[in-house]
Amino acid sequence: MNDTRPAGPPRAGELFLRFTQVGVSGFGGVMPWARRMLVEERRWLSAEEFSEALSLCQLLPGPNIVNMAVCVGTRFRGARGAFAALMGLMCAPFVIVLTLGALFTHYGDLPAIAAAFRGISAAAAGLVVAMGLKMAASPRLRSPMAAFALAAFVGIALVRLPLGVFLLVAAPASVAGAAWRSR
Amino acid sequence: MSGALAQLAVDFSLLSLFAVGGVITVLPEMHRSVVEVHGWMSGAEFAQLFALAQASPGPNILVVSLIGWKVAGLAGAAVATAAVCAPSSILTYAVSQIWQRFRGARWRKTLEDGLVPLTVGLMLAGGYLITLAADHSALAFIVTAATAGVVLTTRIHPLWLLAAGGLLGLTGWV
Numbered sequence: 001m002n003d004t005r006p007a008g009p010p011r012a013g014e015l016f017l018r019f020t021q022v023g024v025s026g027f028g029g030v031m032p033w034a035r036r037m038l039v040e041e042r043r044w045l046s047a048e049e050f051s052e053a054l055s056l057c058q059l060l061p062g063p064n065i066v067n068m069a070v071c072v073g074t075r076f077r078g079a080r081g082a083f084a085a086l087m088g089l090m091c092a093p094f095v096i097v098l099t100l101g102a103l104f105t106h107y108g109d110l111p112a113i114a115a116a117f118r119g120i121s122a123a124a125a126g127l128v129v130a131m132g133l134k135m136a137a138s139p140r141l142r143s144p145m146a147a148f149a150l151a152a153f154v155g156i157a158l159v160r161l162p163l164g165v166f167l168l169v170a171a172p173a174s175v176a177g178a179a180w181r182s183r
Numbered sequence: 184m185s186g187a188l189a190q191l192a193v194d195f196s197l198l199s200l201f202a203v204g205g206v207i208t209v210l211p212e213m214h215r216s217v218v219e220v221h222g223w224m225s226g227a228e229f230a231q232l233f234a235l236a237q238a239s240p241g242p243n244i245l246v247v248s249l250i251g252w253k254v255a256g257l258a259g260a261a262v263a264t265a266a267v268c269a270p271s272s273i274l275t276y277a278v279s280q281i282w283q284r285f286r287g288a289r290w291r292k293t294l295e296d297g298l299v300p301l302t303v304g305l306m307l308a309g310g311y312l313i314t315l316a317a318d319h320s321a322l323a324f325i326v327t328a329a330t331a332g333v334v335l336t337t338r339i340h341p342l343w344l345l346a347a348g349g350l351l352g353l354t355g356w357v
């Protein structure tokens with residue numbers, strides 16, 4: 001693991017390679033792997049920068065992880081970087097999923113794979129939980145603004161509101177709260 | 184065949200722009216289009232493809248690659264995947280550039296101060312929901328909790344934890 005930030009911004013080729021690694025590691029949730037790569041291994045983003053980028057990616061339509069690749073690629077290498085990161089994220093998993101699809105058609109239900117996958121999903125869920133807890137260490141949550149994090153958890157996890165509806169109300173409220181606090 | 188390709192391109196690029204919060208939020212709409220409107224496959228086949236995409240590494244959105252493949256072979260897979268990624272990615276690219284330009288701007292900081300707490304709450308909610316969906320036994324909950332604990336307290340590479348989970352699954356314990 002690196003102890004310092006790399007000197008220059010990553011090149012398109014490196015974005016492609018690192019996002020390929022993220023894509024093929026991401027069983028049952030890719031975002032924890034993206035955070036690990038970006039924040040902990042390569043240190044291309046600080047923990048707060050990652051959370052900020054993810055906020056933007058969640059507000060925009062499309063899969064969050066795909067948006068994250070585009071967002072990070074754009075930040076470091078513009079359109080070329082965005083394309084490289086996106087292709088890295090998608091290409092290898094695309095080939096793998098189609099190969100699995102072909103195997104599945106030929107061999108039908110593979111009970112061993114299903115059984116192994118039950119265990120993998122349980123562990124993968126733990127990765128998502130751990131990522132959420134790491135993000136909750138944000139200094140932004142050591143303030144009354146933490147109430148909005150709690151509201152999001154209750155609204156989505158417990159009440160099961162549709163995300164779009166929730167954000168339509170909560171995002172303006174939370175931003176207004178932040179604006180009021182920064183007066 | 185080319186009719187089906189065009190249909191895939193149109194349907195999935197529209198879904199791309201409506202998928203706020205990811206593929207899960209448009210799954211019902213995808214099901215309606217693929218199973219009910221076009222009759223490309225049965226509901227059971229759709230569910231199988233979704234399970235397959237979940238079992239495979241990479242973004243869950245790859246379920247559309249499988250759907251495209253089922254409908255129109257490799258070309259269908261490529262068209263469906265490109266269609267679901269392109270519109271939202273172009274939008275994200277454009278917004279990211281504007282966002283970059285205002286780095287350091289006061290309004291951007293205020294926006295982020297407001298949005299980050301929501302994002303953290305959403306990620307915690309995601310962890311909770313995915314745990315409920317994935318874990319059907321007491322041991323599965325223990326695996327989830329142990330994995331989270333190990334990731335938070337050690338530097339062990341998470342792939343070892345997934346492998347351990349897979350092994351426990353294979354032996355029929357989870």
